[in-house]
Amino acid sequence: MNHSKNKIPLLIPVENQVRELDPKLLLACIAARRGFTSVIGSHREIDLRITSFPRSIYLSKSMTASNLRMFDIMRKTGHEIVTWDEEALVHLPPDTYYSRRLSPVALQYISHLFAWGEDNAELWRRYPALPQGVPIHVTGNPRSDMLRPELLPFYDRQAEKLRQTHGNFILVNTNFNHVNAFFPAQNLFQPVKNPGEKPQFGKAAVGMGRNYAEGLRDHKQAIFEAFQQMIPKLEKAFPSYSVVVRPHPTENQQVYRKIAVRCSRVHVTNEGNVVPWLLAAKALIHNGCTTGVEAYMMRVPAVSYRPQINEDYDLGFYRLPNLVSHQCFDFEQLRDILEKILNKQLRAADGDERNTLVDGYLTARDGPLACERIVSVLDKMATERMVRPAPPLKDRIAGRSLALGRRLVVNIRKYVSRKHAPPEFHHISIEEMKKRISYFQKILGDDTPITVTQIFKHVFRISAA
DSSP states (O other): OOOTTTSOOEEEEESSHHHHHHHHHHHHHHHHHTTOOEEEEEHHHHHHTGGGSOSOEEEESOBSGGGHHHHHHHHHTTOEEEEOOTTSSSOOOHHHHHHHHBOHHHHTTEEEEEESSHHHHHHHHTOTTOOTTOOEEEOOOHHHHTTSTTTGGGGHHHHHHHHHHHOSEEEEEOOOTTTSBSSGGGSSBOOOSSTTOOOOBOGGGTTOOHHHHHHHHHHHHHHHHHHHHHHHHHHHHOTTSEEEEEOOTTBOTHHHHHHHHTOSSEEEOOOSOHHHHHHHOSEEEESSOHHHHHHHHHTOOEEEEOSSOOHHIIIIITHHHHHTSEEESSHHHHHHHHHHHHTTSOOSOOOHHHHHHHHHHOOOSSSSOHHHHHHHHHHHHHHHHTTSOOOOHHHHHHHHHHHHHHHHHHHHHHHHHTSOOOOSSOOOOHHHHHHHHHHHHHHHTOOOOEEEEEEETTEEEEEEO
């Protein structure tokens, strides 16, 4: 029976479309089954049109100082805010994580927190400024649902296209955005104007101590240079395989493209979601990259290439992805391990110790999906929320005024700069949304009729028919 008319709607903003849309669409499908109407689409557009929606539950993915203005507007206009942290799976040491990812003021607006796993939940519990009484639900995350065996067929067709295009290939995932960002100001340190000057912090170092940031810069720079040497060697060592280099989305790809020009079977791209690339690849090479965890979950052979060692970072910040992968410390080791993988003598890294480690970081590896666990919390929350009074009229008026002011500022900035911010949400048709939902329904064995309506350019409403 559909009770969606009585339930408070869900607002599900999508910031990184490639990474977030599919798992959040899965969440919307499962929510529809439970009687929720969801509004899903461009994060920017949903935020700019926040006063167009009835009182809703807003699913955020962060709680930093940059969220404060929107959180204040949403609270004043009657929306409830729940959140997980997209960056809390592979995270910095606690003190640095707290200063970068948690705002004591932003947390005051949060009703419920959803943790990836027990490690994430414990990280939050130890935060000195965590408001008393904010429930932490250890549910897992929609992104990890997409890595479960029953959901992987969602990407089969995309993976097959990649195999047809690239043949047999080794995937190299890089994450050197701390030292090779597309915009230099996004690095750990900004470029110096004059020799001998002390470099200023870049965006990536916000919240870090200087010693930690300098050490991380030196470590990442050394590994970055080693990867540049490794890629052409890899092509030469495995003549029957292509090498696909997939840089971090905010990295400058130029250095890799220069390498590819000198090679015949090296390709550089970061198009699409990483999951079909992992399905299509024969092996993954990385260093401290979240993709290493994704590969482990999917049982794709992954190698952490560690030619430069600093355990403070390798087994601190990057502990999880490094420990769940085969580890190599020079190119000869890497070549030998890859030969065994490609000859099917070695599979994905496994063992009880690794399994126990991952269980501590990721809940919902089996049993109910993370999306189902999250929706169960939202279901209970929606029942309680319905009896709460609306905010006072003066707050609602203030919230609408703030929202209008914010929208005007955003539009003026676009006009003055004569250029738009980079598109975070590329066009997707309603037909494509329906196709993806239909495929989810088929995989889940769910025959709930679902209606999809396009309500703004990049925003859709999803509910049970």
